[in-house]
Amino acid sequence: MPQLLTILQKAGEFLHEKGSLSPRLDAEVLLADVLGMQRIELYANYDRPLVKKELDAYRQVIARRGKLEPVAYITGKKEFYSREFSVNSQVLIPRPDTELLVEKVLGYLESFTIPNPDILDLCTGSGAIGITLALEVEGASVTATDISPGALSVARENAEGLAVKVDFIEGDLYANLTKKFDVIVANPPYIASKEWETLEPNVKLYEPQLALVGGEDGLAFYRRIIEESPKYLKDAGAMFLEIGETQAAEVAKIAENVGVFAKAMVAKDLAGKNRVVFLKRQRGN
Ligand SMILES: C[S@@+](CC[C@H](N)C(=O)[O-])C[C@H]1O[C@@H](n2cnc3c(N)ncnc32)[C@H](O)[C@@H]1O
Numbered sequence: 001m002p003q004l005l006t007i008l009q010k011a012g013e014f015l016h017e018k019g020s021l022s023p024r025l026d027a028e029v030l031l032a033d034v035l036g037m038q039r040i041e042l043y044a045n046y047d048r049p050l051v052k053k054e055l056d057a058y059r060q061v062i063a064r065r066g067k068l069e070p071v072a073y074i075t076g077k078k079e080f081y082s083r084e085f086s087v088n089s090q091v092l093i094p095r096p097d098t099e100l101l102v103e104k105v106l107g108y109l110e111s112f113t114i115p116n117p118d119i120l121d122l123c124t125g126s127g128a129i130g131i132t133l134a135l136e137v138e139g140a141s142v143t144a145t146d147i148s149p150g151a152l153s154v155a156r157e158n159a160e161g162l163a164v165k166v167d168f169i170e171g172d173l174y175a176n177l178t179k180k181f182d183v184i185v186a187n188p189p190y191i192a193s194k195e196w197e198t199l200e201p202n203v204k205l206y207e208p209q210l211a212l213v214g215g216e217d218g219l220a221f222y223r224r225i226i227e228e229s230p231k232y233l234k235d236a237g238a239m240f241l242e243i244g245e246t247q248a249a250e251v252a253k254i255a256e257n258v259g260v261f262a263k264a265m266v267a268k269d270l271a272g273k274n275r276v277v278f279l280k281r282q283r284g285n
Helices: 004-017 023-035 039-043 052-066 071-075 098-112 128-136 149-161 193-198 220-227 248-258
Strands: 077-080 083-086 118-122 141-146 167-170 181-186 233-242 265-268 274-280
Touching: 004 023, 004 052, 023 039, 023 052, 023 071, 052 071, 071 077, 083 128, 083 149, 098 128, 098 181, 098 233, 098 274, 118 128, 128 141, 128 149, 128 181, 141 149, 149 167, 181 220, 220 233, 220 248, 248 274
Parallel strands: 118 141, 118 181, 141 167, 181 233
Antiparallel strands: 077 083, 233 274, 265 274
């Protein structure tokens, strides 16, 4: 019977040939998942033989990864803000970059000490942002919306699994909302439609186009989210938007034209790329 280390090496070489950018890591994550182990436990079990049933299951998942299906869709899970979220092909896989958006909201709520804030997460997908905020902000009431019923059912499952209450509403952005919020947060689709073809195959072939494409110039959702926000954002409320690295100036301009916000502020991610736009509604506007 082949041993774990040999299998890992072979799987890593195969995934490298198939174009994975992290072949050994993928091979390890998938093997740990098949064996029901933590990845770190593999290292203490290099000489463990794999039985036929395990080998067959591993071959199947390696074949899927060989076609560049994202590891998270194969295992059905992805870590976000140190918690495990279920994912499937109905939802965008939450990205580490989006943790910055969550951090900015948390920092704001801490420095402005808003008691029991009402928070709205537009375009919630797997629920990663809204659920994390509901878990991190004491007394928060979180509402999360998405137009995709498939995404909302994943988000509901995640909220249930993490034992937190979030009010999920199906609809087109603000449709079906009747109250105002202290904070609106969104990671909307923001890829320009002409860029779709240029995306990596693991994204283009597997992640939902509905979650990624934001109209011809990628700004369609920012226009609607910002322009319609005065009806849903409380006096002195704040909005946090994840953006593509080249979109800060255009998003700031959209906000300026609406005329109710202070000057837009932009936060960069760890790679130094513009990643979050912060808009503060001015009292009385
Ligand atoms: C970029 S994904 C973000 C998912 C999640 N918030 C995250 O950060 O991982 C965008 C989400 O917007 C949703 N969406 C697309 N069009 C929408 C619309 N018109 N109204 C509400 N949600 C929409 C998609 O279904 C998708 O779940």
